[in-house]
Amino acid sequence: MTSTLDINGKAVAVKADPQTPLLWVLRDELGLTGTKFGCGMAQCGACTVHVNGEPMRSCVTPIAALAGARIATIESLGGQHPLQQAWVKHDVPQCGYCQSGQIMSAAALLAQTKSPSDEDIDNAMSGNICRCGTYQRIRAAIKDAAGLTGAPMVAADAAKPAASNEVDDEIAAASGSTGREKGQ
Numbered sequence: 001m002t003s004t005l006d007i008n009g010k011a012v013a014v015k016a017d018p019q020t021p022l023l024w025v026l027r028d029e030l031g032l033t034g035t036k037f038g039c040g041m042a043q044c045g046a047c048t049v050h051v052n053g054e055p056m057r058s059c060v061t062p063i064a065a066l067a068g069a070r071i072a073t074i075e076s077l078g079g080q081h082p083l084q085q086a087w088v089k090h091d092v093p094q095c096g097y098c099q100s101g102q103i104m105s106a107a108a109l110l111a112q113t114k115s116p117s118d119e120d121i122d123n124a125m126s127g128n129i130c131r132c133g134t135y136q137r138i139r140a141a142i143k144d145a146a147g148l149t150g151a152p153m154v155a156a157d158a159a160k161p162a163a164s165n166e167v168d169d170e171i172a173a174a175s176g177s178t179g180r181e182k183g184q
């Protein structure tokens with residue numbers, strides 16, 4: 001069956017079963033591999049895209065649910081988005097695997113909250129897991145991109161919240177992956 005999706009501002013015809021998760025269509029049919037597969041069960045945030053401006057887990061979103069919706073992937077940011085510049089400035093990524101999902105969640109936050117507090121950031125980013133523990137650099141980069149003053153440069157990785165470790169263990173058990181591979 002052919003569906004038409006609005007992806008990054010373009011109408012795209014996709015031949016796939018309507019129950020196919022958006023993530024498979026993005027990566028395997030359209031070659032938009034910036035969006036990553038992590039857990040496949042809405043637990044890690046690696047697959048985050050925007051649907052009508054809201055962050056959404058593409059691994060559990062069937063394309064049948066997206067008729068008429070505006071879908072945006074990390075490719076839509078173009079590489080010079082203020083968040084992407086701040087990510088470079090703060091040297092945020094470590095292995096990098098989670099980072100496109102992190103940036104998409106952060107982009108949705110800044111689109112709605114121009115000057116987010118630490119609490120705003122924590123709430124918006126709580127569903128995005130980073131096994132490398134880049135959380136403090138992510139927070140600093142978001143504040144920098146928001147134009148807030150005093151965004152500190154974070155030199156060392158901070159310890160992950162305990163809850164994140166538990167979720168990571170579940171993800172690793174479910175996927176059989178370390179999640180640290182590059183180029184996937």
Ligand code: FES
Nearest residue numbers: 038039040045059
């Ligand atoms: S791959 Fe979708 S939330 Fe983990």
Ligand code: FES
Nearest residue numbers: 095096130131132
């Ligand atoms: S940088 Fe987040 S998982 Fe490695």
